[in-house]
Structures are given as structure tokens and as C-alpha cells.
Amino acid sequence: MQAPEHANYDVVIVGGAIYGSAVAWFLTDNPDFDGTILVVERDPTYEFASTSHTNSCIRQQFSEEINVRISQFAADYIKNFRSHMGGDARIPQPLIHSFGYLYLADNAGFAAALREAQKIQAACGAGTRHMSRDEIAQAYPFYQLDDIIAGNHNTVDEGYFDGHTLFDWWRRMAKERGVTFLTNEVVAMNRNAAGTRVESVILKSGEVVGCGTVVNASGPRALLTARMAGIDMPVEPRKRYTFVFEAAEPLDRDLPLTIDPSGVHMRTDGAYYMAGCPPDDDGPVDYADFAADHSIWEDKVWPILATRIPQFEALKLRNAWVGHYAYNTFDQNAILGAHDAVANFVFVNGFSGHGLQQSPAIGRGTAELITYGEYRTLDLTPLNFTRIAQGARFVEKAVI
Structure with a gap:
């Protein structure tokens, strides 16, 4: 001390x-x-x-204007980080890897909500597109989309940064x-x-x-x-799981941060891929509880990855960790x-x-x-x- x-x-x-x-x-x-x-x-x-x-x-795909504006400032700040920090030559200049978020809707109600959110985001100047299933398939042919009717995607200042x-x-x-x-x-x-x-x-x-x-x-x-x-x-601590995996047959383009209707999300992570999800029993945990439930990968995440992207049937898990959300109930x-x-x-x-x-x-x-x-x-x-x-x-x- x-x-x-x-x-x-x-x-x-x-x-x-x-x-x-x-x-x-x-x-x-x-x-x-x-x-x-x-x-x-x-x-x-x-x-x-x-x-x-x-x-x-980082994403601009929120349904409330203030959250969109908060992320838009963040995007500018990240892209001009050294300048915002006074121009110090020691400071690195981070990049935003703008593969974007892709929300997938499997029912009419969620598709309508995505369409309304896209209008709010567009009014703020965000580059979000509301896409039909055919448009998603044309842009990303590796998805299995039989249950999907629409999606929202934005590749401008949305994706990953350091x-x-x-x-x-x-x-x-x-x-x-x-x-x-x-x-x-x-x-x-x-x-x-x-x-x-x-x-x-x-x-x-x-x-x-x-x-x-x-x-x-x-x-x-x-x-x-x-x-x-x-x-x-x-506010309470809740567990969130992250998995980094290698695909035997990598995709031929970046994987957007895809929010599957199941609640599992996945994205490109350099030469690998990253997926995450909450546990099925998503309640408060002890502040010191970071114990992993290894069945979540085998029973939940991997099956969903392989269903949504058939190329992900053959995977090798490279890393995994448990973190806590500061969850506002x-x-x-x-x-x-x-x-x-x-x-x-x-x-x-x-x-x-x-x-x-x-x-x-x-x-x-x-x-x-x-x-x-x-x-x-x-x-x-x-x-x-x-x-x-x-x-x-x-x-x-x-x-x-």
C-alpha cells in the first residue's frame, strides 16, 4: 500500500x-x-x-441519438488520438478496423426495430445500411441465412480498435x-x-x-x-465469455461483428476469430468469481458458429477468458x-x-x-x- x-x-x-x-x-x-x-x-x-x-x-448502431453521438466522438478521437493528446511524437496513432457490426433479424418485429434504428443513425450521419437477406448473402456469402429476414450493417468507423x-x-x-x-x-x-x-x-x-x-x-x-x-x-458484476479460435478454412474476407439472434456474437480478430456471449443463467456473480464454464463453448457457442457459418464447423479454440460487465440492472x-x-x-x-x-x-x-x-x-x-x-x-x- x-x-x-x-x-x-x-x-x-x-x-x-x-x-x-x-x-x-x-x-x-x-x-x-x-x-x-x-x-x-x-x-x-x-x-x-x-x-x-x-x-x-466500437459501434454507432444504437437506437438513441445520444449513444450514437457518444460513439461518433469516440471514432474521431481514436482516429486523431495523437492530435487530441497534444501531438506528442511518442504517442501511437490507433486505427479503427471498420469491418462493422452486423445485426441479424430472424423475425419481423426485430427487423422493424432495426429499420427504425437505421433511420436514427442515418439522421446522425452514421453509415448504417438496412439490408435484406439477399443483400447480406451477396456481401457475405459464407453465412447460412435460412432463418434471417433482414439486418443492419455499418462499415464506417465501426469495428475494432486498440x-x-x-x-x-x-x-x-x-x-x-x-x-x-x-x-x-x-x-x-x-x-x-x-x-x-x-x-x-x-x-x-x-x-x-x-x-x-x-x-x-x-x-x-x-x-x-x-x-x-x-x-x-x-450495478452488479455479470460474467461475459470471450473465445478466440482458428478456422481450418478461413473466410475470404473480414467477418463483421455479427450479432446472431441467439445472443452469440463473432468477428474477425487478426488471423483468428473471436466470439462471445453471456451465460444462459445471466445473473449477478461474486466480485472475485471469474471461474469459467467450459460447457458454454462446446454446447452453445461452437454449434451456433457452425450453424451460422458452415466453414466454422472445423475450429480450434486458441484462447478463452471470463470478464465482468458492470451491468446496470x-x-x-x-x-x-x-x-x-x-x-x-x-x-x-x-x-x-x-x-x-x-x-x-x-x-x-x-x-x-x-x-x-x-x-x-x-x-x-x-x-x-x-x-x-x-x-x-x-x-x-x-x-x-
Whole structure:
């Protein structure tokens, strides 16, 4: 455990993975913020962090405009990463491998929902196409489409990018600008007598650190952090499985990130392919439970791959892992902004699998909120915590 350098910080961020690093970086990059920042991370190896288990995908295919806009900013940010980071020649320039997402509909209701979503995306300038079964077959003849009636596909700024590059450089550059990343753990919080502000956090090593703002960037552990401030929130850890496999007969073109009606998704992954899915019993798990159910590959994923793409009948599994979604049980969308009663407690939580691609816009927006008390560039208020308190769900239909 490391001890903090100062007794007080203007901003204390609980969690140092993608969101802790994003908020820290964007605060240092805001010319109107000149405060001190402490990031407290319990595991500096990030072995079990959702950031380490991400598939690093990005899409604009959402049914709500704000989620489309968030991903559009991310696409621009990724493609101009070095410029956004100040032009430092040390910083690599990531690429977006735009093989796109392909949603497959096997019933008229889902096909109609895809058509409506395509209209919303197109109005935002996204390149999504609504495709008939014949059009899908012409573009990708390797699919077996007997049960499919339509699909949506976008090959513009949609696919895969190296999210670890963003994470690494946000953290590195934030440190260079004076942010303290502390290997320790926040175990309790002290509020004022009225319960309207967090006055200090208590570290596992015993130090009490005063704070102006607390940011909950704790990923799947967000509820544990919130409860220290007397706050309840609908976020829990849920398992998600990823499988990397080799095909005996590789496809002759990139495999879009295909969302099968079964819930299994698959995509190109360099020379290999990647597939993923939730477990059939998709409930909350212990924060330390990363045990794999090996039957999911044999009994669920492989049969679906071989049915949808007959060339995938002969496969060799090369790698597999289990990660945790920070799953928002209320409406599966990000929970942002300040708490309605504890005014200096700020959320960046509950992304339900969308976190990495949303981190540039939400890191920037949260830094604006802390600095100005409002969002200045992209209005993220529809995702604020207040909707939880009001029981007003933000309904996003395109959740994987």
C-alpha cells in the first residue's frame, strides 16, 4: 500500500482503469481546471479489471441519438488520438478496423426495430445500411441465412480498435501532468453532518484524505463504492465469455461483428476469430468469481458458429477468458453525473459492455461537469443518475 502525498485533493477518483484514467486525463487537459487529483487503484496490475478483458469494439448502431453521438466522438478521437493528446511524437496513432457490426433479424418485429434504428443513425450521419437477406448473402456469402429476414450493417468507423492504447496513454500522460495514481483502496467515506457531501475518504492503509469531489470509477464494484457514501445504485458484476479460435478454412474476407439472434456474437480478430456471449443463467456473480464454464463453448457457442457459418464447423479454440460487465440492472445504460442528494459524489458507472467505446466522450463530459458544473460539448444529462432516482428508464434497444 502506498500513502498519499497530500492530506487533501480537489478530486479523488476511486478506480484507476479506463474511466479513472479518462476522467483524470480530461481534467488535466481542461484549461480551466487547476486542481489536484488523486486516483486510488486497488490492483495496479489491472488483472481482473473490465478494461483488461475488453474486446475493444466500437459501434454507432444504437437506437438513441445520444449513444450514437457518444460513439461518433469516440471514432474521431481514436482516429486523431495523437492530435487530441497534444501531438506528442511518442504517442501511437490507433486505427479503427471498420469491418462493422452486423445485426441479424430472424423475425419481423426485430427487423422493424432495426429499420427504425437505421433511420436514427442515418439522421446522425452514421453509415448504417438496412439490408435484406439477399443483400447480406451477396456481401457475405459464407453465412447460412435460412432463418434471417433482414439486418443492419455499418462499415464506417465501426469495428475494432486498440483500446489499451488509449488507457495506457491517458494514465501515463495524466501522471506526467501531476496526477497521483495511488496503489491503495478506499474502504470508507465520511460525510458532513447533513449527509449532503463526502468530506473525506479513508484508505485501507489508514490515512484520511479530504476531497472536493469523489468520482466513482469502480467498474463492476461501483455499488461497493457508492455504499460507502450511503448511496444505493443498480450495478452488479455479470460474467461475459470471450473465445478466440482458428478456422481450418478461413473466410475470404473480414467477418463483421455479427450479432446472431441467439445472443452469440463473432468477428474477425487478426488471423483468428473471436466470439462471445453471456451465460444462459445471466445473473449477478461474486466480485472475485471469474471461474469459467467450459460447457458454454462446446454446447452453445461452437454449434451456433457452425450453424451460422458452415466453414466454422472445423475450429480450434486458441484462447478463452471470463470478464465482468458492470451491468446496470435498471436500464443497461451509463450512469453519470452527480448524486441528487450527495452533491459531490459523481458517477461514471454501469456501462453494461459499452464502456470502452464511450470513454472519450464521457471522460471529457465528466471533466466538464466537475470543472463547470455542467456539460459544455455534448449534453449527457439523459444519462445522469437523477433518472435512477426518478424511476425514469433510458431505453436503449441495441444492447449486446
